[in-house]
Amino acid sequence: MTDLTLLGDIGGTNSRFALVVQGRTDYRDERHYENERFPTFQDAIEAYFADVGERPNAGVVAIAGPVAGELVGPTNRQSWLFNPPKLAAALGLARFDVINDFEAVAQALPHLRDGDTTTIGDVAGAAAGGNMAVLGPGTGLGVGALVRDGSRWVAVPSEGGHAEIGAPAGDWAKAHALIRTKVGRVSGEHVLSGSGLQRIYAALGTLAGRPAEHSAAEIGTAAVAGGDAVAVEATHLFFDYLARFSGDVGLMFAAKGGVFLYGGVVQKLSPLMDKAAFRAAFEAKSPLEKFLRQIPTRLITHPTPGLIGCAAVASHW
Incomplete structure (x- = not known):
């Protein structure tokens, strides 16, 4: 056999x-x-x-x-x-x-090697044996965690991608309001997915007086190329959403072992990520900023x- x-x-x-x-x-x-x-x-x-x-x-x-x-x-x-x-x-x-x-x-998290991830920000290292969480925009938004139970790891499945996400600050709040008129309650998946990137782009384009619809792949390609200002801004807002939602996930699971990002959307857009801005948005969770400053954030590059x-x-x- x-x-x-x-x-x-x-x-x-x-x-x-x-x-x-x-x-x-x-x-x-x-x-x-x-x-x-x-x-x-x-x-x-x-x-x-x-x-x-x-x-x-x-x-x-x-x-x-x-x-x-x-x-x-x-x-x-x-x-x-x-x-x-x-x-x-x-x-x-x-x-x-x-x-x-x-x-x-x-x-998979305990089995990933050094070359399978890249660090986002300058957090020195994860707490040994600390809980770990992972989230990833793709077709939808997946969320999961690995928690310590004595000497063994226990995986925690989740539908956390459907949790509600708050509005961004400043002018981007207007884009969030437009998205809300389309979908009602705005969940993480509504903005942190391939279709979510399309919603962000459409909202920002409307606000800029240039309404247009493109596929997530087209938006990502245009953003990386730098020839479409709305696509570039859409990417920046996407990472703001992702940073803030990642911080929430880190709090939910007390993920002192790290919060990991995964998915084709993030990997494609990662050259446009402002790591300092990402960490600032990730940590901005008063009164627990100090707790979040100790949590590493990493991008999984293993395919x-x-x-x-x-x-x-x-x-x-």
Whole structure:
């Protein structure tokens, strides 16, 4: 019988699969797929098995959505909802665990190497054994944490990305008010996601008398190139939202081990991040500024930490 475990990191737009020998975290045969190519989640997994020519006997997959109820799946892809026991039986898997995607990234945090992250700001170092939190804008906004329970780490899944976010200061408050007229209660995900960047850009463009709509990818490309002043300002407001929300997450989880940022949106826009401004907004949480000054902030640059986290889960079976 094979001793391989299927690993899966399932987002709203793309899925990543790999195989790992049970008990280890160094996975192999990584493949990426566009979700829209497959009618169901099972179809995507079967395509992966066919591509690598192997069938594991167990699996751990992380999904971008809540893991509760009879049916689970990515929040933004309803056609991929599945029943875990039935899918395991259909795939011939003896064990099949399904976890939240940011629970998986949280599980990966102790396994990341120095070259897998970059530091934001000048905080010297994390508290040894301190709680860690991670959040990441992408198709949605994921939030998770890893907390210490005696001698072991416990991952805490979360739907914190749907928590409400406050208005920025100054003229940017007008953009926030415009966004609120469109969505009602403004959650973190409404502004800290690909569609969130589009909302910010549209609001700032309206205020500037140049209303326009572009995709998040187009806005990001224009901002990095520097040729679109509204795109550049949208990026600055995006990072202000992200810094303030990250500070809130740091407080929620008492994350003295660090707050980590992850996701394609942040990675693409990171050259435009003003690290000093980010830290100032992150720490501006009176009366707990001193507490937040001790929390490091880091950007995860490893491309697939969710797969590392899934492998970490399987290694503890």
